[in-house]
Amino acid sequence: MKDDTGEKRLGWLTPRFLLRFALLACIALVVVGLGVALTPGNPKQPGEPPFSERARTAALTETLRLRAAGEHLGSSAPGAGQSALARTVTLLTGQARALLSPGQAAPVFPSAVAAQANSATQNGPGTQAAQPSTGAASPPPAPLPDSPAGLAAALAASGSQRIADATEADGGMARLLAAVGTAQLLQASSLAAATGVPVPPNADPVPPQLSGSCPGPVVSASPASGGVTVAQALEAAVRTELQSVYGYQLALTRLGGEPAKAAAGQLARHEALLRGAESLSLRHCVSPPPPEAGYGLAPSFFAAPGTGLAGLETSALPVYGDLVALSEGETRQWAISALLETARGAAAWGAQPGPLPGLSADVESLPPLPDPSTPTPDAPAPTPGR
Known part of the structure; x- marks a missing residue:
C-alpha cells in the first residue's frame, strides 16, 4: 500500500x-x-483666547460702536451739543487706536439710521453690555444709541464694564482697560451736562474694605533691578498723596467761597486715599514713607491755586496707573477706584485727563484707525501688555 x-x-x-x-x-x-x-486627522479646534484678549476685543468693539453713534448724532446736533459730541468722538477715536491690535481690521458700525435696520448682518462681537467674547458665535451688534441721553448711558455702561474687566485682566491690559473705562465714565457725565440730559446713574467701582496685616517683618521699599515692584508703586502712591494733602492745605488758605468748599471736600478725599495707600503698604510688608517737611510747588500755584490743584491731580494719574498694572486682587481694585477718583478731581479743577488717564502714551503717536474699505491681513493675537 x-x-x-x-x-x-x-x-x-x-x-x-x-x-x-x-x-x-x-x-x-x-x-x-x-x-x-x-x-x-480631525484638525484641532483653536482654544479660547485668553481673558485679556477677549476683554480687549470687547472694549474695541464697543468703543467703535459708540464712536459711530457719536458721529451720527453729531451730524444733526445743534451748537453746544455738537461740540460735546465731537469731543466724545475724538476721545473714543483715541481709545480705539490704543485698543486696536497692529494689522487688525476694525469692526465697522454704520452711522446712518437706514443702515441700522440691517445691523443684524454686520460683523463684530459688540453687545449692549460689551461682555468679553467667549469664542462662540457672536450675537449681532446692538442698535446704535439714537440720542445724547442714550449715548451718555451707553458710555457709562461701557466704562463700568471696562473697569470690571480690568480687575481680572493681565497687568498691562488691566491698566489700559482701567484707563479706557475711567475716561468713558467721565465723558458720560460731561456729555450729559453739555447736552442737558440726565446724568447716568453713578456706576463708580466700590473700593474694597481694606483689612489684613503683614505676615512677616515690615521693611522699607528698596529699588529693584528688574523694574518697579508693587511695594515701590505703593510707596509712590503714599508720597503722591502726602504731596496732594500738603497742596490742598496750602490752597485752602488762598481760596474762598465755592472753590474753598470744593477744595475741602477734595482734601478729605486725599486724606482717605493716603490712609488707604499706607494701609496697603503695611499689608505688603512695606513701611510707608513719612511726610516731608515741605513739598516743592511751582510759584504759579500760589497765584492760581485751582490750576495748581489740577496739576497735582493730573500728575497722580500715572502713579495709580502703575499700581493697577503691578497689583492684583484688592490692591488693584483699590488702585482702580483711586485712579477714577483722581481723574474726577482733575476734571473738577478744569484739567483734561484725556482718553487714557493713567497712561503716559501719546495718543497722536498711535497708529491711525484703518480705512474700513481697505482690507487688512490677519494678524497674530497681540501680547496683552502696553
Missing part, C-alpha cells in the same frame, strides 16, 4: 500555504498603515 506524502499528512497546513499567508498578512498591514498615514 502506497504511503501518503508529507503534504497530504499535513493537510492544508503546508509550508507553502503558511508562507503565502504570511506574505498576504504583511501586504495587508502595509496597506492599512498607508491608509492610516494618508487619512487626515
